[in-house]
Amino acid sequence: METARTDERTKLREIIARYHGEKSSLIAILQDIQEAYNYLPVAILKMVGQEMDIPLMRVYEVATFYNAFSLTPRGKNVVEVCAGTACHVKGAINLLENLERELEIKCGETTKDETFTLEQVRCLGCCSLAPVVRIDGNIHAYLTQQQIPDILRNYRK
Amino acid sequence: MSKINTLEDLNKAGKRGLATLIPSGTKIMVGMATSGIASGAQDVYHALDREIRERRLDIILSRTGSMGMDCMEPLVDVLEPGKPRLAYGKITAKKAPTLLEQIAKGTIETIKPFYRMDEEESIILGKSKRYGDGSVPAYLKEIPTIKEIPFYAKQVKIATRNCGLIDPESIDEYIAKGGYSGLYKAITGMKPEAIIKEVIASGLRGRGGGGFPAGIKWKTCREAKGDVKYVICNGDEGDPGAYMDRSVMEGDPHSVIEGMIIGAFAIGSHDGYIYVRNEYPLAVANLGKAIEKAREYGLLGKNIFNSGFDFDIRISKGAGAFVCGESTALMASLEGAAGEPRAKYIHTVEHGLWNRPSNLNNVETWANVPAILTRGGKWFAGIGAQNSTGTKVFSVVGKINNIGLVEVPMGTPLKDIVYDIGGGVPHGRKFKAVQTGGPSGGCIPEKLIDLRVDFDELWKAGSMMGSGGMIVMDDRTCMVDIARYFIEFLESESCGKCIPCREGVRRMRDILEDICAGKGQAGDVELLETMSQAIIDGSLCALGGSAPNPVLSTIRYFRDEYDAHIKEGRCPAGVCKALIKYSVDSETCTGCGMCVKVCPTGAARGEKKQPHVIDEATCTRCGACLESCKFDAINVK
Missing domain, CATH: 3.40.50.11540 (NADH-ubiquinone oxidoreductase 51kDa subunit)
Incomplete structure (x- = not known):
């Protein structure tokens, strides 16, 4: 347990050093932590506060203010349904409800097997391809409800 | 690479850039902005790359950004020495070998380019450079030039001058363009x-x-x-x-x-x-x-x-x-x-x-x-309108045929953007409105189609320029739902610092949700207007100060839709789920069974080759049947 903690502290120090420990780089540091852990574990956030001499309250404020951060573990594949205006007028809400049914979770939740996390994203800026869903960074354009089961199957592999 | 300290150094870099921008050999460019990649440009690039290597072709393959015509992506441009630049739309990895064979043969028989460019314009240098000697081979004369394509004819590109023309990773090509x-x-x-x-x-x-x-x-x-x-x-x-x-x-x-x-x-x-x-x-x-x-x-x-x-x-x-x-x-x-x-x-x-x-x-x-x-x-200052000079880039998206980014002089009539450049509304539906200015903006109705789009005219019409989004809406878009959508967006994006925005926008969302759910009451619209004024007056920043705009502009121009929801319990556009019904048109239904297959609740039923029915009680209005029906037999009312 102690060694695990020490390892994590070393890993964190490496991340902080990338930004020379600058307090103004807190958001970038949290982004890198999320990249490494897939979410922001509370234990690591506490260490961030200690290492950077920032009150935990501040760290927590930033971690909860921005939509990109998650305080709970996310699935292996993050499914993001675009909720931009172009996607909205082309029926994105039906895609979201379909995904909720297919994955048997609500938006914002992670499947039990931790394969998928379902989220809504504000606008991916791919309005010409609306409606779009981004899975694992790949954009699926002009998506229809009918295509969803096959697409999810590919990510389950 | 040595540093650029003098004009001579800069010109040298420009010369290097020109040598790759318009090379002495054949060059193929793949549009690889995010939208291009999402349409499959990466696969196209790899397929071309593989073919070029395997066939040992003397062709330069390069990446570029987006020319704006996103509805034609993946876009591939071909530039052969002494010939105009040709743009091919909707190229797939499968088509890559055919395209290369066609280039080798010097024809356009199998895959037709959708426009040609005889010269490359540089707005910075204020001049154009003709490809080759500027002559157009006979077999290319039938292809329209870029300026003859309605999408590009009225565009003037200043801010997006190099997008889709240069390799964004090449500083030399950027310098070559001035x-x-x-x-x-x-x-x-x-x-x-x-x-x-x-x-x-x-x-x-x-x-x-x-x-x-x-x-x-x-x-x-x-x-x-x-x-x-x-x-x-x-x-x-x-x-x-x-x-x-x-x-x-x-x-x-x-x-x-x-x-x-x-x-x-x-x-x-x-x-x-x-x-x-x-x-x-x-x-x-x-x-x-x-x-x-x-x-x-x-x-x-x-x-x-x-x-x-x-x-x-x-x-x-x-x-x-x-x-x-x-x-x-x-x-x-x-x-x-x-x-x-x-x-x-x-x-x-x-x-x-x-x-x-x-x-x-x-x-x-x-x-x-x-x-x-x-x-x-x-x-x-000589371009555009009097108090809105220059050009503006708009993203023309939503219910429109030619989806993409367009850059036009300020003051261009909305009609030109929607009909000439955008090519109008698809599937023969009726144009209803354009939403501009994002969540802080408003909806411009069809009756204002002659509006000249600039900062001040949009403001007068109750909307705003915002960053230039133009979402085109047809008669299947519900304006109350759009107001609800933006208010919901702003509610969750409000930082929560000041009360009028945090609490006021939330209450407005409650009211709009009620209206969309068929629970609207007499006086709701007036209440929304009063609350809007309080939020505009009391908010600290522009997010709150302009949050009510989508509500106010839809009330201003589409009051009848609010009334239909509240007084008649009806959503004229067929969007608000609590107020609509799905049914099958027994005349056009062929009984193919598609809706039965896709319906998640078993509400769509029927025997093969017999007209199907949708059970209202179990239908969740998910739209799966509507989307999958090939015979347009699903009615939404």
Whole structure:
């Protein structure tokens, strides 16, 4: 347990050093932590506060203010349904409800097997391809409800 | 790579750029902005690359950004020596070998290009360069030129001048198109005050939404007290439905960087920041590479053009907060804090980032600056409308045929954008409205189709320019649902600092949800109007101050739709789920069983080859049957 903690502290120090420990780089540091852990574990956030001499309250404020951060573990594949205006007028809400049914979770939740996390994203800026869903960074354009089961199957592999 | 210190060095780099821009051999360019990649451009690129290697063809393969016609992507351009440049739309990996064979044979038999370009324009240099000797081979004469294509005919490209024409990773190609000559002119030949004068003369107004005159902002920041000043580029393009800044950052990052260096020199700043939204990874990557290149060339760093002027830029990634597009919130975020706006009576040009004078402009604004410096403020002011000079990039999306990015002179009639450039509404449906200005904007109804689009005209119509999103809506878009959609967006994006926005917007959302759910009451519309006024008057920043706009503009122009929901319990557009019914038209239904197969609740039933029915009680109005029916037999009312 102690060694695990020490390892994590070393890993964190490496991340902080990338930004020379600058307090103004807190958001970038949290982004890198999320990249490494897939979410922001509370234990690591506490260490961030200690290492950077920032009150935990501040760290927590930033971690909860921005939509990109998650305080709970996310699935292996993050499914993001675009909720931009172009996607909205082309029926994105039906895609979201379909995904909720297919994955048997609500938006914002992670499947039990931790394969998928379902989220809504504000606008991916791919309005010409609306409606779009981004899975694992790949954009699926002009998506229809009918295509969803096959697409999810590919990510389950 | 050696540094660029003199005009001669710059010209040398330009010559190198020209050699790859218009090479002596055949070149194929694949449009690889985010939208291109999402349409499969990566596969097309790899397929072409593989074929070229296997066949040992003497062809240069390169990447470029987006020419704006996103509905034709993946786009592949072919440039053969002595011939016009040909644009091929909707190219797939499978078509790659055919395309290469066709090039080898010198025909356009199997895959037809959809336009040709006889010359390459450089708006910066103010001249065009003809490909080859400018003659057009007989077999290409049937292909329309780019200017004959309705989508491009009325466009004038200044901010997006290089997108889709140059390799965004090649600084030399950017220089070949006249890049960094504006910077050279500014730094070596002009006093900061003269530069500011030029920008004021151009009439350039901020393209991020507010439309504040850029030159005046620069002047105030220059005159503000303080040794350390900052220049910031707002790349937090958060308006849903707008993506022009993404396209510029991805396709022509140096235009933004050059604009910022010129601005910094004029203002007296040595530190720049580009704040890019988290959702744009390719923009971050391309800007990062461009900054590295500019540093290698000495165009960023110490002693730029041997002038003694130092300037460098850092990229900061947002983390998914719409409010960070607001300047004071963005600066708070740059400081590493939560992005909460503050009152604007303390001006950021005097007390901005770290309480120091800071000049913030958005991506498109910065990208215009190099053109203003090379061609002059007067030239820029001669384009567009009187108080809205220059051009504006719009993302024309939604229920429109030619979806894409268009750059037109300010003051272009909305009709031209929707019908000539956009090609009208698909599937023969009726055009209803255009939503502009993002969540702070409003809906322009069909009766105002002749409106000349500029900052002031949009404002008069109850909307605003915003960053330039234009979402086209047809008779199947419910305006009450659109109002609810934007209010819901703003409710969740409100930072929660001030009460009118945090609580007021939430209450408005409750009322709009009730109306959409068929639970609206008499007096709801009036209540929404009263609350709107209170939120406009009482909010601290522009997010709250303009939050009611989508509601007010839809009430103003589409009151009948609100009344239909409230008084008649009906959604005329067939969108609000609680107020609509799905049914099968027994005349057109062939009994193919598709709806039965896709229906998640078993509400769609029927025997094969017999007209099907939808059981209202179990139907969830998910739309799966409507989407899958090939015979248009599903009715929604």
